[in-house]
Amino acid sequence: MTWTGAAEAQSYGSTILEGDGVRFRALDDGDLPDLVRWWRDPEWAVLQQILVRPRPEAPIVEMFRSWSKSERSGEVGFSVVDRASGELVGHVTLFGAALPVRAATLAVMIGSEHVGRGYGTDAVRLLTEYGFREMGLNRIEIQVHAFNDRARAVYRKAGYVEEGVRREAVFHDGLFHDEVIMSALARDWPAGSSSGPRED
Template sequence: MTQGTSRAPHWERSEQASEYGKRALTGELVRLRAAEEDDLVTIADWYRDPEYTVLQSTTYQITSRAETVEHMRKWFDNTTAQGGGNFVVEALDTGQVVGAVNIWGGSLPLRTGTLAIQIGGDFVGKGYGTDALRVAVDFSFRELGLNRLQLNVAAFNPRAIRAYEKAGFVIEGRRRQATFHDGCFHDDLIMAILFDDWAARAAERTA
């Protein structure tokens, strides 16, 4: 962690470790867990949904379900993940899969991870994304040991930008004309949160 930044106290009992383990990937509305085979079809169908594919890709994606499922199978494989993790988002009240979170690239020496989050169309606007984002950010700093977590978001997606800002991400830059949709080039934004930023917000939450 960054020198001079306060850390959580050392554990003194195994019960503290067990309690942390139980809640490390659980929020108020959702929990993050590894993807099972049946989940991959659900995620693939969201990814292929024409209404949302333009929010998730720099160009319009045209793939079959089988192709997309195979892509997701590789994308959500945690056996080779270093400095990251790949999860589905499960609603605590219903057990339904409502989204997905991917974190990658956070290995030494930079410890800079990149985050992507997807919430299924029917579940947007119900608080799942906000809660999943908070859990993912906490996990990135508390367990993955990242110093920086970053993401890209289309400049024409103000709902997502507000959600990221609420989670503590700040806009650091703009990639001009980085995506192409509907005959036009569009900007996207670079956003990030540092360990020091997160630690200050975590202290406020527990004060």
């Protein structure tokens, strides 16, 4: 729908970074200790990183700063905070989008003490909607280790569809594991709603 005045544009602007329970904001230096701690935790790293390894703080800090620059049109990164309290609960990013295909990859990290409280689903829905409505993306994909059943359930709940498998693409504990590709398309996503895809 075409806006007919400034009030409609401002209404959109006031909600594009807010979900039901989370809000996106720019990275603050104060976020970095928690983000580094969460990234380094081997119990959680095995669920989303290629290699579980202790790394110094400085490169991890620079990684999150790089992901959060949001300088190029096809890349954004946000700190995720609880909408009511403002407490940091995670980080999200979209990267790799370029013309002509307008497809990006989504990555999300929710802090270990905040898992299981709905933040992940809300953050994925909100970032997906942002990608379609503000960045003009056509496709957003997520790559998830096949054994990460909780993450796959979150992505399905948020509206993503499993579309393929990269066989034996991940190596942990002396074994090769599959990686699942999940995606959402703009045409399946309802405009102006963070509730996920249409059911028609």
